[in-house]
Amino acid sequence: MIDASQWWEMPGGFRTVSPACDGMNAQDLTSLADELHASGATALTVNSAYDAGSGYNSSNLWCGLAMSDLQSVNPLIGTTTDWHNLVAHVHSNGMKIMTWLNPSYVWTGSKHFVQAEKDVKKYGINNLPTNSPARWFKWETKKASTSKPLDTNPPAQLGGWQWVWDGDAGASYFSTWGNQPCTDWSSTEWQVYFKSSLSFWINDMGVDGFVFDYPDGYISAGYDGRGSWSYSPSLIKQHITEVIHSLGAGSVASFAELYQTPDRDVDYGFDASLSDSADNTGQEAIATSIINGNSNGLEQAFTGYGGPDSLATMCYYTWGTGERCGVSWTRRVTPTAWFAGANLRENDYNCYSGAGASYAPDLSGIMSLDQCFSACYSDSQCAAITVDWDVYPNSEGERQVGCYKRGSVNIGQCDTKESPRYSTFDHQAVAKMRLVSAISMSSGNMDAVEFSGGYEWWSDAPWPGSEGDSSLPTLYTSLRKSKAFSLRSLRMKLGVGSKKHYAMLRYDAKNGGDAALAVFNFGSTSSAVSIDTSILPSSAFSLAPKDLLTDNLTQKDLLNQTMSIQVGAFGYSLVSLQSLPSWDTLGYINCYLGAGATYAPESSGNETLGACLVSCLSDSQCTATTVQWLAGGGVTCWLRGGLTASKCDTSSGQMYSTFVVSGSSVQV
Numbered sequence: 001m002i003d004a005s006q007w008w009e010m011p012g013g014f015r016t017v018s019p020a021c022d023g024m025n026a027q028d029l030t031s032l033a034d035e036l037h038a039s040g041a042t043a044l045t046v047n048s049a050y051d052a053g054s055g056y057n058s059s060n061l062w063c064g065l066a067m068s069d070l071q072s073v074n075p076l077i078g079t080t081t082d083w084h085n086l087v088a089h090v091h092s093n094g095m096k097i098m099t100w101l102n103p104s105y106v107w108t109g110s111k112h113f114v115q116a117e118k119d120v121k122k123y124g125i126n127n128l129p130t131n132s133p134a135r136w137f138k139w140e141t142k143k144a145s146t147s148k149p150l151d152t153n154p155p156a157q158l159g160g161w162q163w164v165w166d167g168d169a170g171a172s173y174f175s176t177w178g179n180q181p182c183t184d185w186s187s188t189e190w191q192v193y194f195k196s197s198l199s200f201w202i203n204d205m206g207v208d209g210f211v212f213d214y215p216d217g218y219i220s221a222g223y224d225g226r227g228s229w230s231y232s233p234s235l236i237k238q239h240i241t242e243v244i245h246s247l248g249a250g251s252v253a254s255f256a257e258l259y260q261t262p263d264r265d266v267d268y269g270f271d272a273s274l275s276d277s278a279d280n281t282g283q284e285a286i287a288t289s290i291i292n293g294n295s296n297g298l299e300q301a302f303t304g305y306g307g308p309d310s311l312a313t314m315c316y317y318t319w320g321t322g323e324r325c326g327v328s329w330t331r332r333v334t335p336t337a338w339f340a341g342a343n344l345r346e347n348d349y350n351c352y353s354g355a356g357a358s359y360a361p362d363l364s365g366i367m368s369l370d371q372c373f374s375a376c377y378s379d380s381q382c383a384a385i386t387v388d389w390d391v392y393p394n395s396e397g398e399r400q401v402g403c404y405k406r407g408s409v410n411i412g413q414c415d416t417k418e419s420p421r422y423s424t425f426d427h428q429a430v431a432k433m434r435l436v437s438a439i440s441m442s443s444g445n446m447d448a449v450e451f452s453g454g455y456e457w458w459s460d461a462p463w464p465g466s467e468g469d470s471s472l473p474t475l476y477t478s479l480r481k482s483k484a485f486s487l488r489s490l491r492m493k494l495g496v497g498s499k500k501h502y503a504m505l506r507y508d509a510k511n512g513g514d515a516a517l518a519v520f521n522f523g524s525t526s527s528a529v530s531i532d533t534s535i536l537p538s539s540a541f542s543l544a545p546k547d548l549l550t551d552n553l554t555q556k557d558l559l560n561q562t563m564s565i566q567v568g569a570f571g572y573s574l575v576s577l578q579s580l581p582s583w584d585t586l587g588y589i590n591c592y593l594g595a596g597a598t599y600a601p602e603s604s605g606n607e608t609l610g611a612c613l614v615s616c617l618s619d620s621q622c623t624a625t626t627v628q629w630l631a632g633g634g635v636t637c638w639l640r641g642g643l644t645a646s647k648c649d650t651s652s653g654q655m656y657s658t659f660v661v662s663g664s665s666v667q668v
Contacts, residue, residue, distance in 0.1 A: 012042025020064035035462030040473035109151035209253030260306020308444035310633025348419030356414030359407025490610030495532030596648030599641030612637035
């Protein structure tokens, strides 16, 4: 088991819940933490742990994400003692606890903003007292066309980058979210208060990490100024991420809601950022591959600007510069129907006789969703279940559903008129959901499932497909056995014999050379996956590969430079290989024939950095690689040997880098 103080660098999963919109107090969160622990999850994330204000329709401000008092526990959770007890319990399970945070908009009913209004009214915007919270905000005397909303009824829409008239203050404040007053990151007074708030949550309240909501929109700092300010990421780096790194002694994480922007992740200094687009196209590629039963299009879930490949590659691009690089987290798409042609995200199919189902017996009873799946498994004619959500929970508060077994389903003919009361699931939905987790985390993502209410099939479950099943805990534990699956490790696709299969190499080329295979079967039956291992050096198989899920040695079938692994239906296999050589960086230099390299064949093409480094290991003359950095995490790769680093070309700035196999001879 890898025990890293920077816990977010290894695969894991966190679940976000909202005390406001999910109706959960400290006792509820404690129970959920136990269920998450049993299902293998890494962290419980609360939206939010701090007092966001309880005097408004919290769903209008993103389920309690506004700021009312940053240095008080959310009263919906309970008292400070309740919070301390929750944190101690979470930590006793070996888990982490985080909070979402948007240090941007303050609820208009906050005691801090009410005081700010009084100060502006009394002193004016140019003569504010030095300790006034009014100094946290941007003000102007001109009356704006938009007026401050009622404290109890902020607008549900996102709002705009605009001035808002505040009659109680006699001035206009600038707002980016929900027409609420938003903090100005160029304000010294705000910087001081926010640092003290971070200290409160890290040192006094035991928080292990923060998920920052859209830092691109932070006034005077973020990238998304929309003409209202200039991009100044150093403000966020100096007053958020570096403060967290210092106060947390390097063991407290800073996640960011940044979409596919590894460069801004580095600019701001965050430890992790989203690897997917706002509409989850990468995660949808995983789900679509599973639904269609083949790996066509799967690569787009890993590649592209901001995907896990580019975030991992950024760590090699910045290697030696002193800059931090972030790892990847992603919001998991959780389909319901899992039938081809069905909407990936909606629970809206009611299948019955004459409406998409040829086999449609009467109600099997009112039971848990898990029990309904089990009822289907025991019926050879059952290929799906249709559930009626419109029933009451049992005495323990667990959700019950009306359970209908269904067979020979044509999802396109099912009824959608009573959406979202009914949902229809392929009977293998749970196995497919586990495969989503395996693919996502094996490829370099930390996996996130967020509360979103409604009738989602997992909204009251600890983790999709985890109840009564040890598969997910085993998956999480197995991934954390090898540094090859570090979220900073490189990835490369390997050839397989069927479109129903997919295999990738994970390779920690910086820190010890750990290597492993992740293999997936999109077929509905168990199958032998034939993997082309010809690109891998023979040293990778000097010892028998080890199955990380079972700790058993695997069969080393290497005939014709292929490896065969048996993988179950909608299953996965994780196989540890013998460690490969580590690498060192020579910095931003371009080595070629006549400029520092005596062995310099033509480019081997555009590929992942992992593939570039591995290809060198199989070439007896190659001791180094020079790469040109491409958008999306790819590189143009040149194999190099006989290096004299001082003679390499430095005229192209940071366009090229050269890496050398650790221990290889390089002349200065």
